[in-house]
Amino acid sequence: xxxxxxxFPLIGITPDRPLExxxxxxxxxxxxxxxxGLPVVxxxxxxxxxxxxxxxDGLVLTGGDDPIMESFGVPTHPKACRxxxxxxxxxxxxxxxxxxxxxxxxxxxxxxxxxxxLHAGGHLDQHLPDTLATAADHADGRTxxxxxxxxxxxxxxxxxxxxxxxxxxxxxxRAGDGVIxxxxxxxxxxYLGVQWHPERTDDRQMGMGLFHRLVDQAxxxxx
Numbered sequence: 001x002x003x004x005x006x007x008f009p010l011i012g013i014t015p016d017r018p019l020e021x022x023x024x025x026x027x028x029x030x031x032x033x034x035x036x037g038l039p040v041v042x043x044x045x046x047x048x049x050x051x052x053x054x055x056x057d058g059l060v061l062t063g064g065d066d067p068i069m070e071s072f073g074v075p076t077h078p079k080a081c082r083x084x085x086x087x088x089x090x091x092x093x094x095x096x097x098x099x100x101x102x103x104x105x106x107x108x109x110x111x112x113x114x115x116x117x118l119h120a121g122g123h124l125d126q127h128l129p130d131t132l133a134t135a136a137d138h139a140d141g142r143t144x145x146x147x148x149x150x151x152x153x154x155x156x157x158x159x160x161x162x163x164x165x166x167x168x169x170x171x172x173x174r175a176g177d178g179v180i181x182x183x184x185x186x187x188x189x190x191y192l193g194v195q196w197h198p199e200r201t202d203d204r205q206m207g208m209g210l211f212h213r214l215v216d217q218a219x220x221x222x223x
Contacts (some may be wrong), residue, residue, distance in 0.1 A: 009057035009218035011037040014091055014112070016064055017044045017084050027199040028062055028109075031208060037215040044090050053097040058105045058218035061091055061112025063197060066161055069126065072118050077126035080161075083111065095119045098191075105190035105217035107210060110159055113193025117183055121167030128160055134177040135160070138195075146181040146196070146206065148173035153203035155181070155196035162195060169193075190217045 011032045015024040024041050032039040042052060066080040068088055076082060095116065098104055108116045114124055128135035137144050143154045150172040166183040173182035173194070185191035190213060194206075201207030 007219050008036065008038040009215055010055065011039050011058040011060060011215065011218060012042045012052060012056045013039055013060045014062050014087070014094070015041050015044055016062075017087055024062060025199075028060055031199040031211045032060065032215065035208065035211040035215040037211075037218060042090075044087060046086070046090050046093055049090070049093045049097050053094065053101060053104070056104065058214050059094065059098065059107070060214070061094070061106065061108040061115060061193075063110035063112065063158075065111065066126070067111070067114055067118060067124065069124070072124075079127050088115070091115050092119060102188050105188075105214050106192070107190070107198075107214045108193035109197055109199070110195060113183060113195050114161060114163060116191075116193040117163040117166050117169060119167075120169045120183075122169065122183075123164045123167075125162050125164050128162055128179075132177065132179070137177065138162070138175070138179065141200075143201075144175055146173045146175050148182065150182050150184070150192075150194075151205045153206040154201075155194075155198075155203065155206050156200040157196045159195060190214060 013024055013028050015022045029039040065083040068082050069076040125131055138157045138159055141158050143156055146155050163180045169183040169185055171180050172184045175181050182194045198207045198210045
């Protein structure tokens, strides 16, 4: 009897679009591929969103620059490094479309988590150095510990902003100084945002374990 071919779930990865280019760090592709998924870099074009959501088995919202907060009713901090407006529009449209596919597993990384939280009605501290004495612990690729229902471990971190509340989502990990480090929906198999970079985190559970979970969910639900 022939052995069926292995299942490679199609995992979409959101890119930056600087200067009419499409760019994504290869570490995201490597992490998805090492977890048994087939990574595909998305177009970043708003009109493609309906077809993208129809065909994907899973989604990774990658890290990047800072959200444009006027979209959420408040001014953008003057020290923010603004995300490309087209990218933000594309990713928010993806999140809106994902609402109609509760089976689709989603992993948001750094900026990706922030957009998930803002889309869920949450609020963002736009410049941690203004409000947090330990802001430097979260910057420049430093490692720090996190813990919560998601698990615990040392994570690789580089961010100036953080959610102050998750809106309709739930906090599932915090840093020792109280910074929200992970948010999730308990109504879906996997709808998870993490403030750290799991693709650069050595801790198995908080690093590659999250990509394995994403691909396993994608294979089980849609593979």
